[in-house]
Amino acid sequence: MSGKFSINTQSIEDVAEFYAAIERGNLRHKISPERPYVYVTMEVYDMKNGIRGAGGLGVLAADTRRVAEQLEIPFVTLTPFYQEERHQKMNTLIPYDTAVKKTPIDFGFNEIGEVFIKVSDAPDAVLNIYEKILGSTRFLTMTEPEFGQLYSGDSSGDHRLYQMVSLGFGGYAALKMSGLKPAVIQLNETATVFATVARLDELCRNGMNIYEAIVYVRKHTLFTNHTLVQAADSEFTINQFNKFVFPNITSPALKHYIRGLFKNGCLRMSNLAIELAEAKNGVSRLHARIAEYYDLSGERVDFKAVTNGIDMNTWIMPGILEFYRNTEIIDKFDMPSNDYLEILEKVEPDLLREFKKMGRVILNKELETRKNQYGTIIQIPDDAMLFEFKRRFVEYKRPWMPFENIEELKAILRDNDAHYIMAGMMPGGMSTGDRTYDRIQEMLHAIADDEFLRERVHYITDYDENLSAAMSVGSDVSINVPEVGWEACGTSFMKDIANLTLLISTNDGGVADIEPPAVLEVKGKTYDEEVASLYDQMRLAAEMLRDDEKWIAEIRRQLGAYLPIISGTRMMQDYLKFLFKPENNN
Numbered sequence: 216m217s218g219k220f221s222i223n224t225q226s227i228e229d230v231a232e233f234y235a236a237i238e239r240g241n242l243r244h245k246i247s248p249e250r251p252y253v254y255v256t257m258e259v260y261d262m263k264n265g266i267r268g269a270g271g272l273g274v275l276a277a278d279t280r281r282v283a284e285q286l287e288i289p290f291v292t293l294t295p296f297y298q299e300e301r302h303q304k305m306n307t308l309i310p311y312d313t314a315v316k317k318t319p320i321d322f323g324f325n326e327i328g329e330v331f332i333k334v335s336d337a338p339d340a341v342l343n344i345y346e347k348i349l350g351s352t353r354f355l356t357m358t359e360p361e362f363g364q365l366y367s368g369d370s371s372g373d374h375r376l377y378q379m380v381s382l383g384f385g386g387y388a389a390l391k392m393s394g395l396k397p398a399v400i401q402l403n404e405t406a407t408v409f410a411t412v413a414r415l416d417e418l419c420r421n422g423m424n425i426y427e428a429i430v431y432v433r434k435h436t437l438f439t440n441h442t443l444v445q446a447a448d449s450e451f452t453i454n455q456f457n458k459f460v461f462p463n464i465t466s467p468a469l470k471h472y473i474r475g476l477f478k479n480g481c482l483r484m485s486n487l488a489i490e491l492a493e494a495k496n497g498v499s500r501l502h503a504r505i506a507e508y509y510d511l512s513g514e515r516v517d518f519k520a521v522t523n524g525i526d527m528n529t530w531i532m533p534g535i536l537e538f539y540r541n542t543e544i545i546d547k548f549d550m551p552s553n554d555y556l557e558i559l560e561k562v563e564p565d566l567l568r569e570f571k572k573m574g575r576v577i578l579n580k581e582l583e584t585r586k587n588q589y590g591t592i593i594q595i596p597d598d599a600m601l602f603e604f605k606r607r608f609v610e611y612k613r614p615w616m617p618f619e620n621i622e623e624l625k626a627i628l629r630d631n632d633a634h635y636i637m638a639g640m641m642p643g644g645m646s647t648g649d650r651t652y653d654r655i656q657e658m659l660h661a662i663a664d665d666e667f668l669r670e671r672v673h674y675i676t677d678y679d680e681n682l683s684a685a686m687s688v689g690s691d692v693s694i695n696v697p698e699v700g701w702e703a704c705g706t707s708f709m710k711d712i713a714n715l716t717l718l719i720s721t722n723d724g725g726v727a728d729i730e731p732p733a734v735l736e737v738k739g740k741t742y743d744e745e746v747a748s749l750y751d752q753m754r755l756a757a758e759m760l761r762d763d764e765k766w767i768a769e770i771r772r773q774l775g776a777y778l779p780i781i782s783g784t785r786m787m788q789d790y791l792k793f794l795f796k797p798e799n800n801n
């Protein structure tokens with residue numbers, strides 16, 4: 216086992232059974248192998264299939280396809296294949312990046328053809344299209360040697376636009392090559408919007424009037440937004456469109472229509488996505504409510520909430536998942552059963568403690584292949600209490616929060632014979648003088664300079680999905696403290712709760728779907744109050760861990776509240792219900 220899990224004991228007779236269970240029996244005629252659900256994403260985090268994303272967006276994309284595969288839903292993921300993959304190591308506490316070369320051939324993809332992307336005043340770019348079929352689903356991926364790394368270059372720069380155009384036009388051409396027509400297109404963030412533009416162009420080319428084509432495409436497109444601030448979105452100039460976009464559109468009417476959307480010579484990708492997608496969603500209740508987006512007429516956009524979920528087969532330790540299934544806490548679709556709360560009430564702590572012991576073994580096995588901040592391999596003692604923090608080291612996630620009061624942290628770790636483990640990629644290209652970089656450096660040096668913390672606090676480099684899974688199963692308490700209002704959803708917290716790890720969290724992202732949040736909540740009106748609250752919750756979590764009854768009560772409370780949210784099948788159900796009406800005439 217390589218940290219990330221995979222068992223599959225599904226016994227769904229046929230996808231029709233799932234459609235019937237969600238009261239959408241008519242979907243059998245709407246989504247078919249020739250007319251699949253098409254999901255477009257700049258990022259997938261699926262190392263088994265050779266594609267390593269940068270964070271939550273890619274994890275979600277990979278999980279969505281896996282859930283579709285288990286449910287036997289015809290589903291296509293359109294995504295670029297990056298031939299260079301970013302890794303992060305550390306030398307004298309300074310992070311540095313390395314790149315690893317990859318090709319789709321190494322991961323069982325088949326080349327099915329090539330697509331030419333036109334660029335004005337430059338030779339065509341040639342994209343190789345690869346396909347990998349996995350059950351009812353497939354990856355269609357496009358690549359070329361100059362494609363670069365994920366998110367390389369400026370977010371409104373030429374190279375980014377070239378990547379977006381390659382994904383959109385190349386991806387749509389790949390669908391045609393495979394003989395597929397989308398039943399629906401889900402745009403995972405705005406960078407994917409050109410898939411919809413390519414579809415519009417095809418309809419116009421086939422003789423449809425541009426306005427009819429827009430109405431049709433709008434009806435069959437979903438824009439999933441993960442960002443909070445519209446200004447953070449990519450924006451391109453008319454000159455950039457003249458160079459990279461318009462040469463790939465054949466319909467003069469479509470070009471004319473898109474030119475009309477520019478304001479002051481610029482167009483934001485969210486504005487284009489909002490124009491071309493009737494259905495729009497945010498990724499948690501809170502996010503859908505607070506994401507403040509406006510369409511080109513100045514009207515505020517209404518986002519429906521479809522909270523992210525995770526693929527249980529991937530993220531839950533096999534023993535725990537089997538237990539959920541055998542006790543019918545979850546049903547054969549991996550959704551909580553009707554009486555899962557009563558079943559949870561009867562669960563004994565001893566069995567769950569055994570699972571956590573097995574989880575520690577899995578974590579230590581993963582750690583044998585890893586290095587800490589000093590370049591050393593570490594192991595967590597079997598009987599030590601373990602706190603963890605695992606998420607990208609960006610400002611709003613505040614990885615340094617537990618280190619604000621070093622003496623307090625030391626006391627908590629010492630009093631409970633506890634260790635603290637953390638992991639998370641640091642943003643690339645930062646250096647001294649950058650606020651986030653400086654705070655991380657300060658934290659790492661504070662740890663290194665203290666004899667006790669040096670032994671008890673471990674930063675593991677090169678964060679990835681295997682490490683994430685291992686940390687969820689092998690830790691006792693997870694710390695999630697995004698600044699409230701900044702986390703769109705987050706899925707790491709779901710991995711923790713599902714693997715019986717107590718969650719300490721601020722009331723943000725998907726955690727805030729439950730009112731009040733059923734976690735050990737960090738709250739406060741000021742940052743200092745939040746820090747004090749975090750230490751209180753760490754002490755409380757430690758107290759629970761030392762007392763079977765308190766521990767199991769908290770596990771029941773957290774798992775009971777969040778299991779329906781965690782279920783990736785629930786997410787898929789929400790999307791299908793949102794996109795397709797129950798009647799036959801949609």
Ligand SMILES: *Cc1c(COP(=O)(O)O)cnc(C)c1O
Nearest residue numbers: 270271606679680683705706707
């Ligand atoms: C689960 C996971 C994420 C998701 O992180 P959030 O901060 O919860 O959005 C990101 N990266 C990796 C490698 C993961 O496994």
